[in-house]
Amino acid sequence: MLSRQKVLKFQKAETDQKDESELGPLARTIGVFLDLTEEEISALDALNRQKIHLAAQQDLYLEGDAIDRTYVLLHGWMCRHRTLEDGRRQIMSFVLPGDLLNHFGAYQPTTIHTVTALTDAVLASFSCHDIVSLSRAYPRLGAAFAWLGARKYSLLEEHVVRIGRRNAYERIAHMLLELLHCLNVVDDSCEDGYELPVTQEILGDALGLSLVHVNRTLRRLRKEGLIQMDSNRRIVILDMDALTEIAEFSPDYLQHRSIPILTEENLQKVG
Amino acid sequence: MLSRQKVLKFQKAETDQKDESELGPLARTIGVFLDLTEEEISALDALNRQKIHLAAQQDLYLEGDAIDRTYVLLHGWMCRHRTLEDGRRQIMSFVLPGDLLNHFGAYQPTTIHTVTALTDAVLASFSCHDIVSLSRAYPRLGAAFAWLGARKYSLLEEHVVRIGRRNAYERIAHMLLELLHCLNVVDDSCEDGYELPVTQEILGDALGLSLVHVNRTLRRLRKEGLIQMDSNRRIVILDMDALTEIAEFSPDYLQHRSIPILTEENLQKVG
DNA sequence: GGCAATGACACACATAGGTTAAACAACGGC
DNA sequence: GCCGTTGTTTAACCTATGTGTGTCATTGCC
Numbered sequence: 195m196l197s198r199q200k201v202l203k204f205q206k207a208e209t210d211q212k213d214e215s216e217l218g219p220l221a222r223t224i225g226v227f228l229d230l231t232e233e234e235i236s237a238l239d240a241l242n243r244q245k246i247h248l249a250a251q252q253d254l255y256l257e258g259d260a261i262d263r264t265y266v267l268l269h270g271w272m273c274r275h276r277t278l279e280d281g282r283r284q285i286m287s288f289v290l291p292g293d294l295l296n297h298f299g300a301y302q303p304t305t306i307h308t309v310t311a312l313t314d315a316v317l318a319s320f321s322c323h324d325i326v327s328l329s330r331a332y333p334r335l336g337a338a339f340a341w342l343g344a345r346k347y348s349l350l351e352e353h354v355v356r357i358g359r360r361n362a363y364e365r366i367a368h369m370l371l372e373l374l375h376c377l378n379v380v381d382d383s384c385e386d387g388y389e390l391p392v393t394q395e396i397l398g399d400a401l402g403l404s405l406v407h408v409n410r411t412l413r414r415l416r417k418e419g420l421i422q423m424d425s426n427r428r429i430v431i432l433d434m435d436a437l438t439e440i441a442e443f444s445p446d447y448l449q450h451r452s453i454p455i456l457t458e459e460n461l462q463k464v465g
Numbered sequence: 466m467l468s469r470q471k472v473l474k475f476q477k478a479e480t481d482q483k484d485e486s487e488l489g490p491l492a493r494t495i496g497v498f499l500d501l502t503e504e505e506i507s508a509l510d511a512l513n514r515q516k517i518h519l520a521a522q523q524d525l526y527l528e529g530d531a532i533d534r535t536y537v538l539l540h541g542w543m544c545r546h547r548t549l550e551d552g553r554r555q556i557m558s559f560v561l562p563g564d565l566l567n568h569f570g571a572y573q574p575t576t577i578h579t580v581t582a583l584t585d586a587v588l589a590s591f592s593c594h595d596i597v598s599l600s601r602a603y604p605r606l607g608a609a610f611a612w613l614g615a616r617k618y619s620l621l622e623e624h625v626v627r628i629g630r631r632n633a634y635e636r637i638a639h640m641l642l643e644l645l646h647c648l649n650v651v652d653d654s655c656e657d658g659y660e661l662p663v664t665q666e667i668l669g670d671a672l673g674l675s676l677v678h679v680n681r682t683l684r685r686l687r688k689e690g691l692i693q694m695d696s697n698r699r700i701v702i703l704d705m706d707a708l709t710e711i712a713e714f715s716p717d718y719l720q721h722r723s724i725p726i727l728t729e730e731n732l733q734k735v736g
Numbered sequence: 737g738g739c740a741a742t743g744a745c746a747c748a749c750a751t752a753g754g755t756t757a758a759a760c761a762a763c764g765g766c
Numbered sequence: 767g768c769c770g771t772t773g774t775t776t777a778a779c780c781t782a783t784g785t786g787t788g789t790c791a792t793t794g795c796c
Contacts, residue, residue, distance in 0.1 A: 258717075276626050278713055284629040286622050298615035301608070303725050306619055306718045330604070337572070337597075343614060344569035348577055350621050351557050355547050358555040358628045358673030362753070393773060402629035404754050409775060411753095425762095442549055446529075447577045454574050633783070664743060675784050680745060 218242035223292035241320040254309040265295040270315030285400035348447045368441035387430035489513035494563035512591040525580040536566040541586030556671035612724045619718045639712035658701035
């Protein structure tokens with residue numbers, strides 16, 4: 195994982211309970227993987243003017259909405275999901291601070307999923323086309339946006355493997371580890387534990403399992419001394435190695451390293 | 466679906482058993498959704514020089530390979546997949562003619578899945594960075610590449626819902642319909658049936674099912690008069706409406722319409 | 737022609753995970 | 767303090783799907 199110090203620094207700037215550090219959230223997230231210039235940072239921060247506050251359970255947009263806005267989650271947790279006619283629901287992904295929503299909005303006339311706040315949430319909102327014009331004006335930012343998209347794609351592919359070919363026990367272990375690794379990038383407070391602000395039903399909807407079976411399986415993980423669940427929905431990983439082994443978790447797909455295209459030689463190639 | 470005539474025209478150019486029409490495959494695929502200029506077409510065709518021929522079962526690249534090439538499938542079927550240590554395999558997606566492989570390669574140091582030919586296959590290969598430089602030189606092509614990426618993302622999300630929340634019966638129905646709709650874009654010979662060059666085991670690996678259960682479920686679909694399976698692995702949809710209802714299939718996510726960003730007003734906005 | 741390999745198909749049986757229901761704890765409103 | 771609401775936990779039962787095994791048809795090889 196890249197530049198731990200940098201994350202730490204950003205965190206410190208935030209500890210006084212303000213949602214926004216001096217850096218905007220996008221600049222912060224991208225900044226973990228790429229050293230931004232002053233100019234690039236202020237270009238990103240310009241996206242950060244219009245704020246949205248949502249209460250837990252509220253929807254940001256619905257499946258089928260025609261929207262031309264892209265969002266960055268600043269604070270809280272959300273999820274993207276689709277529901278079948280009979281009520282079966284599938285969560286595509288959890289949305290953590292720093293993540294983009296409707297990233298590809300400029301190319302999609304309507305959304306194909308719903309986005310809902312799991313906790314109280316704060317977002318910044320800007321036009322879909324801002325990403326396109328910003329990318330044109332600042333090629334390195336364009337690469338960063340493309341990289342964010344590629345990373346999301348990898349996450350989704352891993353989700354397919356998780357749901358398609360892992361059993362409940364492995365699925366939950368894998369999901370808990372993925373969330374830990376992702377949170378570690380933006381939030382330094384979780385060395386081996388974190389608050390999972392999610393009911394067991396929601397976890398089931400993400401993993402293609404029923405509430406009851408999630409409960410059964412969490413119980414098993416606890417009984418075997420692999421995890422611990424405090425009150426306040428705090429998850430603590432007690433035996434990281436064993437859990438990683440069970441889940442066959444390898445963090446490569448998270449791409450927590452510097453953005454490849456921005457090495458010296460590639461910048462030359464691209465001109 | 467857009468410009469049926471255009472697809473027909475391209476098909477005619479191909480019927481003499483040549484893999485390449487006058488238009489390169491990328492220009493052809495993109496051309497279905499966007500009228501390309503002569504200049505754009507020849508820029509795309511420049512990507513089309515280096516050909517690769519693979520026999521069925523051969524791998525194009527393996528999980529973990531560090532490659533800096535992007536590919537277009539010209540002819541045949543392939544699949545992208547990952548295998549767990551104990552042999553359980555999950556296919557992320559089938560790859561049809563016109564699809565890109567390692568689309569985001571410029572942003573990913575190593576691949577996270579394996580790509581294998583299901584039939585004999587022909588591909589064109591070019592540098593990952595060509596997409597970036599081409600996008601910079603031709604903004605409309607940049608939009609087209611981004612649109613292709615967004616579309617792939619939608620397909621993968623639908624795959625998550627399919628595997629996570631549909632049962633075997635619905636899963637297979639849904640997959641068969643998706644393939645029909647996708648093939649219809651590039652190949653006009655399949656009005657309501659197509660050759661599915663795939664064993665039942667492979668279908669199971671795509672849908673998170675066992676071979677035996679795929680077999681059972683196909684039998685049921687046949688017995689109920691919904692589909693027909695000729696020899697030569699040809700699938701015929703006998704009752705499209707019923708199947709669409711069962712699968713709760715709505716083709717919006719396939720985005721078989723013109724590329725949104727390229728409307729007059731958006732082009733102005735983007736400059 | 738025989739033989740090995742592959743894939744479709746079928747059956748019996750085992751089990752992971754779904755369903756239903758109910759008790760219980762935590763919390764906020766009043 | 768009581769009460770409704772929400773989420774967790776557990777138990778009992780059921781079913782969709784996996785596993786193991788075997789047959790049969792087709793194909794290609796020698």
